[in-house]
Amino acid sequence: MSPGAGGEPDGGRRAVLKLGIGALGLGLAAVPAAPAIGYLLFPSGSKGGEAAFLPAGKRSALAGATPVRVDLYADKVDAWNKTPDVKLGSCWVLERDGALHAFSTVCPHLGCAVDFDAEAQKFKCPCHRSAFGLDGSVEAGPSPRPLDSLEIKEQDGLVAIRLVRYRQGVADKEPV
Template sequence: MPKDKGQPVDDDGRRLFLKLGVHGLGAGVAAVTAGPAIAYLAYPLSQDPTTGGSGFITAGRADRFKEGEPVKVDLLSNKMDAWNRIEQVKVGSAWILRHEGKLLAYSSVCPHLGCAVDYEAKDHKFKCPCHRSAFGLDGKIEDGPSPRPLDSLEVKEESGVLAVQYLRFKQGVPDKHTV
């Protein structure tokens, strides 16, 4: 019997059809499984990256802060980046005191160039060791190159517990701008 001349063409066509079918099926399976996986991995990127850092942070019982006796308090908060939650990270420090009956908090960062401000009990003054700026218990400048008073922080007291809103401010400028 003579060989059918069309046969090789049909086989090639079938092979090509099967090949495309297998590849298409593979791509479909990959798309179905990759979609949810990508959505799962990308989910944290759509969430608020930080929790607690810019809100009020507990600073302890309000009655521990006595008139005219500043206490330096490290402010701790939980932080969350896209994939990690880190418990109790120090976000900053504040000097907290009662002054003329009011609870006050100041950022411990010097408004001049950002050194850590200390408190000298014998002089009743906050002092910066870097360029000798000095501030009174009311936060006002008493000496040195600081362009503005100590940066006050908002405080609130609830059920005897004090919380401080910790913010960072631009240094070296006369006005208080958050950064």
């Protein structure tokens, strides 16, 4: 029997060659497909500045025992657009014992906006009458936990705050 006339050794080589050429073709097709898929899916993992330190202002403007409401802005970027200075949220900043403290303006109960009552010297939620002390502790109402504190970074007289959103209505501080 001569090689190539349907014998076993020749048929095995053809199968290996077919598999090799198929694998090579698949690899070549994946080269342009991988970045294209990444480009199309880019915005799905982006939070657009949330959980990053965002500029809040000069330390001198935030110092003092009276809380200052600070709006936090960042650029929002998706796959095709960049929108500058989008408001992501707000926080209350005050100085206690020489250090700055920041609290979310979102009530931990149901997510209403918490305001500062200067006369009562308390943070108050208008929705369900939760009240919080200057240290963020619950003083009245149905809130399951204190106001959510936010991380602060100071450098060269400037203050930056890490904006994080937390789950409402639960006793533990769980990032969303």
